[in-house]
Amino acid sequence: MKQFFAFIKKEFLHVIRDSKTLLMLFGLPIVQIALFGFALSNEVKEVNLVVCNLSNETKATELIQKFDASGNFKVVQVIHDPNALDQWFKNGNIKMCLVIPAQFEKNAVRERKIDVQLIADSSDPNLATTLVNYGNQIVFDFQMKWFGQSTLPGINPEVHMMYNPSLKGTTNFVPGVISLIMMLICVLMTSVSIVKEKELGTMEVLLVSPFHPFFIIIAKAIPYFVLSLFNLSIIVFLSINLLDMPMEGSILLLFAESGLLILVCLSLGLLISNTTNSQQAAMLISLLGMLIPTLIFTGFLFPIENMPKPLQIISNIMPSKWYYIIVKDIMIKGLGIKYFWKETLILMGMAIFLLALSLKKFKIRL
Amino acid sequence: MQTVIHTENLCKAFGDFKAAYNISFEVYKGEIFGFLGANGAGKTTAMKMLCGLSIPSSGKATVAGFDVWTQTEEIKRNIGYMSQKFSLYEDLTVLENLKFFGGIYGMSRAEIKEKSQQLVHELGISQFANRLVKSIPLGWKQKLAFSVAIFHNPAIVFLDEPTGGVDPITRRQFWDLIYQAAARGITVFVTTHYMDEAEYCDRISMMVDGEIKALDTPENLKKQFGVETMDEVFYELARKAQRKGD
Numbered sequence: 001m002k003q004f005f006a007f008i009k010k011e012f013l014h015v016i017r018d019s020k021t022l023l024m025l026f027g028l029p030i031v032q033i034a035l036f037g038f039a040l041s042n043e044v045k046e047v048n049l050v051v052c053n054l055s056n057e058t059k060a061t062e063l064i065q066k067f068d069a070s071g072n073f074k075v076v077q078v079i080h081d082p083n084a085l086d087q088w089f090k091n092g093n094i095k096m097c098l099v100i101p102a103q104f105e106k107n108a109v110r111e112r113k114i115d116v117q118l119i120a121d122s123s124d125p126n127l128a129t130t131l132v133n134y135g136n137q138i139v140f141d142f143q144m145k146w147f148g149q150s151t152l153p154g155i156n157p158e159v160h161m162m163y164n165p166s167l168k169g170t171t172n173f174v175p176g177v178i179s180l181i182m183m184l185i186c187v188l189m190t191s192v193s194i195v196k197e198k199e200l201g202t203m204e205v206l207l208v209s210p211f212h213p214f215f216i217i218i219a220k221a222i223p224y225f226v227l228s229l230f231n232l233s234i235i236v237f238l239s240i241n242l243l244d245m246p247m248e249g250s251i252l253l254l255f256a257e258s259g260l261l262i263l264v265c266l267s268l269g270l271l272i273s274n275t276t277n278s279q280q281a282a283m284l285i286s287l288l289g290m291l292i293p294t295l296i297f298t299g300f301l302f303p304i305e306n307m308p309k310p311l312q313i314i315s316n317i318m319p320s321k322w323y324y325i326i327v328k329d330i331m332i333k334g335l336g337i338k339y340f341w342k343e344t345l346i347l348m349g350m351a352i353f354l355l356a357l358s359l360k361k362f363k364i365r366l
Numbered sequence: 367m368q369t370v371i372h373t374e375n376l377c378k379a380f381g382d383f384k385a386a387y388n389i390s391f392e393v394y395k396g397e398i399f400g401f402l403g404a405n406g407a408g409k410t411t412a413m414k415m416l417c418g419l420s421i422p423s424s425g426k427a428t429v430a431g432f433d434v435w436t437q438t439e440e441i442k443r444n445i446g447y448m449s450q451k452f453s454l455y456e457d458l459t460v461l462e463n464l465k466f467f468g469g470i471y472g473m474s475r476a477e478i479k480e481k482s483q484q485l486v487h488e489l490g491i492s493q494f495a496n497r498l499v500k501s502i503p504l505g506w507k508q509k510l511a512f513s514v515a516i517f518h519n520p521a522i523v524f525l526d527e528p529t530g531g532v533d534p535i536t537r538r539q540f541w542d543l544i545y546q547a548a549a550r551g552i553t554v555f556v557t558t559h560y561m562d563e564a565e566y567c568d569r570i571s572m573m574v575d576g577e578i579k580a581l582d583t584p585e586n587l588k589k590q591f592g593v594e595t596m597d598e599v600f601y602e603l604a605r606k607a608q609r610k611g612d
């Protein structure tokens with residue numbers, strides 16, 4: 001036990017004295033959060049909208065005001081001639097148009113259901129889908145207010161909108177960024193710290209000592225485990241306070257699940273450290289080997305459901321995919337473990353498998 | 367005389383390549399045993415097998431009475447090792463290094479503290495004690511690495527080219543430390559390129575292309591080859607070598 005503490009203390013000293021590690025540990029999350037949270041956010045604000053109002057009833061004007069006040073759209077003009085629409089789109093000044101048909105209010109009162117048309121410029125299909133979703137949401141809210149619960153359902157109920165009513169990009173990005181940072185930092189730090197000892201020759205000295213190799217690994221893992229949790233606290237704090245990320249569920253549960261992912265990542269780092277003796281190579285493998293699959297297969301940049309089947313299957317081996325689902329469930333939906341015990345079990349399985357494999361592969365004799 | 371290292375036809379092959387072949391020798395308690403050979407002769411390979419860092423391909427060996435095949439744990443408790451690559455942590459201070467290595471050998475905190483102070487005093491390095499290792503001169507690093515290797519008072523210490531890259535005076539000082547350790551009963555197993563260092567050893571073995579070609583005291587070897595210096599002995603043997611150093 002004494003040996004153990006000596007080791008852990010030494011490992012912390014390494015981290016504290018290495019400005020590169022420190023920078024990575026604290027700089028990376030901040031940069032990532034800023035980059036993904038602000039710059040890459042797919043939030044839509046004040047998009048130009050033209051309304052073609054063929055009804056001229058009071059409720060129609062109210063609806064137009066709703067769109068204008070939503071913050072997502074800016075009504076640039078209200079026109080009354082549908083033939084002019086074509087020109088508006090061709091000029092490229094607007095991305096969407098709301099068409100309110102004649103007799104809008106009268107029909108609505110009779111059918112207890114609003115009937116409007118949204119026309120979107122689909123040259124950018126992603127944006128078009130998002131805009132239509134926003135528009136639908138506004139119309140749906142309007143209808144709810146008007147007719148109350150007795151309204152007929154059926155307006156395009158996209159699942160993610162339910163938990164993300166403001167359709168904020170951040171809520172999707174932040175859990176993704178958390179997964180990404182955890183994957184990168186944990187894998188990188190462990191693999192580099194072990195390979196560094198091999199490169200410098202101190203690993204030999206450790207292996208010649210009576211300190212059991214198994215404990216070398218555990219003692220290496222503990223400081224990085226703690227640091228990763230610390231890192232997570234920074235990210236969570238930043239995303240809640242800076243990016244208005246909701247925190248509906250239990251923070252304790254979030255940390256417990258994160259601990260699981262960190263365990264998986266530490267084992268991955270350990271595996272990588274077995275394959276190479278150079279710090280540079282370890283860094284490259286960890287960064288490239290983790291960054292790209294994590295970006296592609298976690299699901300926060302590209303929806304996995306839209307991928308070809310083979311890629312969907314591949315995505316299942318990415319621990320971050322499962323973690324991403326869990327984080328979203330906890331932070332956004334405020335759900336408990338009984339909603340994602342399956343994902344948790346998968347992560348646990350991965351952790352046990354990878355840890356066993358990396359312990360077995362760790363070269364006790366060089 | 368008590369035998370502390372005993373090897374018999376010890377071999378290590380990497381694929382088809384025999385890095386060390388049929389190594390047989392004995393080392394006695396308290397002696398300074400020199401392990402000589404050109405670059406790539408197989409010195410490090412042989413030493414690693416004895417330290418339990420690499421598994422022999424075939425042959426027998428015991429270190430401090432323990433078998434290298436089955437009792438590496440016991441061996442590790444009884445040896446110290448200074449690797450050919452530098453083996454201290456450069457980003458820790460001198461005292462932190464001592465504390466760490468004492469710690470992983472299970473020494474108590476009080477013992478570490480007392481021995482560290484004693485060591486710093488004996489080596490006369492109190493001005494370096496709280497400096498990072500990377501900032502102290504190479505000669506001092508080597509002396510320190512040696513002191514760390516024998517910090518836990520092992521029966522045998524293995525030194526792999528401990529004095530590479532320093533001037534003869536610093537080397538001489540280093541050897542004073544080796545003599546002190548030997549006088550305390552620690553057996554010293556040391557590899558080197560320097561023939562002046564060979565003269566300091568009680569007995570030496572000469573390795574050529576993975577095999578031991580000569581083994582005796584420096585005096586006897588010089589007699590055997592009919593030459594005046596160890597340099598010439600080395601030259602006689604090494605020029606027959608096929609292997610190019612790497």
Ligand SMILES: Nc1ncnc2c1ncn2[C@@H]1O[C@H](COP(=O)(O)OP(=O)(O)OP(=O)(O)O)[C@@H](O)[C@H]1O
Pocket residue numbers: 380383385403404405406407408409410411412450611612
């Ligand atoms: N892990 C390995 N795999 C393959 N070949 C190896 C390995 N380790 C050493 N060798 C080869 O075995 C031979 C002996 O190497 P070794 O390091 O034992 O030499 P050495 O006598 O210590 O040389 P030096 O004086 O340069 O340290 C060299 O040719 C080396 O290339």
Ligand SMILES: [Mg+2]
Pocket residue numbers: 409410411450526
């Ligand atoms: Mg060598």
